[in-house]
Amino acid sequence: MKLAIEGWFTIDDDGTHLLGSRCAGCGTMAFPPLPGPCADPRCPSEAQERVRLPRRGRVWSYTDARYPPPAPYVAAEPYTPVTLAAVELAEAGLVVLGQVQGLGTADLHVGMELELTHGPLADGPLVWMWRAVR
Ligand SMILES: [Zn+2]
Numbered sequence: 001m002k003l004a005i006e007g008w009f010t011i012d013d014d015g016t017h018l019l020g021s022r023c024a025g026c027g028t029m030a031f032p033p034l035p036g037p038c039a040d041p042r043c044p045s046e047a048q049e050r051v052r053l054p055r056r057g058r059v060w061s062y063t064d065a066r067y068p069p070p071a072p073y074v075a076a077e078p079y080t081p082v083t084l085a086a087v088e089l090a091e092a093g094l095v096v097l098g099q100v101q102g103l104g105t106a107d108l109h110v111g112m113e114l115e116l117t118h119g120p121l122a123d124g125p126l127v128w129m130w131r132a133v134r
Contacts, residue, residue: 004125008032009118015055016118016128018096021048029053029092053094055116056133057087060095062108074123085130087114101131 001011008031009018021033025045028038031053038045062085068075083100085108100108101119114130121127 002125004121004127005032009128010052011118011126016116017052017055018116018128020051020053020092020094022051023047024049029094031092031094031096053092053096054089056113057089057096059085059108059110059112059114060088061086061110062100062105064105074121076122083108085114087130099127099129101129103132107132 003009003011007019009016018031019033020029020031022029023038023040023043023045024047025038026040026043028040028043029051030039030048033050034048036046036048038048062083064081064083066081068079083104084097085100086095086097088095099119100114101117113133115133117129117131118126119129
């Protein structure tokens with residue numbers, strides 16, 4: 001199982017989880033996880049702990065990608081448009097972009113709940129994706 005990006009998400013028996021960081025000083029969370037200083041410039045803490053982010057969130061915005069992104073992205077041949085959603089993880093104070101599995105833009109609306117899953121990119125490695133809540 002090859003992940004598209006090591007350290008940003010994990011796949012295990014509990015499902016797919018995004019990995020973020022939480023500041024030990026003020027609790028500010030970040031994705032992707034930060035190794036050093038807090039994401040909040042007002043906070044002096046440099047202690048970040050790794051955390052699993054919530055697996056469900058609500059659509060903040062969405063679109064579709066009708067043209068293949070430029071390299072280094074490896075697009076399928078022929079290219080199949082993908083749906084993208086920015087999903088708000090309210091408890092974490094974050095919005096995370098990802099491909100949407102099994103839904104088009106006509107199926108989505110702002111505020112709709114989605115959950116995390118994963119799927120393969122065109123060249124094979126797995127990446128996190130959003131899907132309808134099951
Ligand atoms: Zn902080």
